[in-house]
């Protein structure tokens with residue numbers, strides 16, 4: 001590989017699931033990777049595994065709901081790797097709840113991580129990205145941004161907002177050298193799936209036209225493309241990776 005040679009990527013929520021797969025693939029393709037997560041032990045282990053495999057990676061504790069935490073993560077990338085070229089807003093949480101059952105606490109938790117988090121990330125990273133060559137932001141939304149379910153009101157709201165935030169940011173930075181794109185993953189097997197009720201999960205699985213649940217690498221491959229200079233003319237775009245769910 002080498003499709004990300006020269007890039008320095010900060011990936012939020014990279015201690016687990018999709019973020020860990022993105023970090024490993026980015027490093028394999030030559031990027032230096034900063035893994036940011038609230039799960040310190042697990043995040044450090046992801047970084048250590050990449051380094052053992054010959055890649056360049058470092059962990060920093062990052063709470064995406066705190067602006068100061070983002071600023072520290074960006075400073076860490078700059079001091080450790082000399083630049084920041086790439087931001088992946090990947091951290092996310094899921095809470096069940098429809099109109100009748102969403103508590104104000106679960107609503108604000110989901111909005112804080114999934115919606116406010118990416119804004120704070122883009123704000124903290126923008127100065128460094130503006131100074132970089134081949135800069136890109138990849139925002140990890142969800143197929144739930146565009147297809148409803150009866151029991152995930154806050155999640156739908158946050159992921160749908162992130163989709164529009166990405167497109168707006170793409171316009172804001174279009175002439176300044178930062179591309180901003182969104183991935184809409186369908187059902188992928190990660191720990192977040194454990195937060196979904198089993199009967200709902202079964203319904204989700206039945207909906208997948210290809211008939212199988214995706215692997216984190218399937219999302220990482222999309223993020224790699226959008227982060228790489230192969231996507232130099234791609235901004236404000238949405239990449240659906242869902243086994244055919246949205247098309248159906």
Ligand code: NAD
Pocket residue numbers: 012013014015016017018019036037038039062063064065090091092093113140141142143184185186187188189190191192193
């Ligand atoms: P995951 O639970 O395995 O990983 C999410 C990571 O985010 C965890 O490591 C967690 O510690 C971290 N995180 C949570 N709150 C944080 C905070 N405040 N600050 C920093 N990190 C925080 O789940 P995943 O499936 O890998 O999810 C990654 C992204 O993909 C999420 O945004 C999720 O909504 C999205 N997504 C997942 C699926 C799926 O089916 N797995 C589908 C669509 C979208």
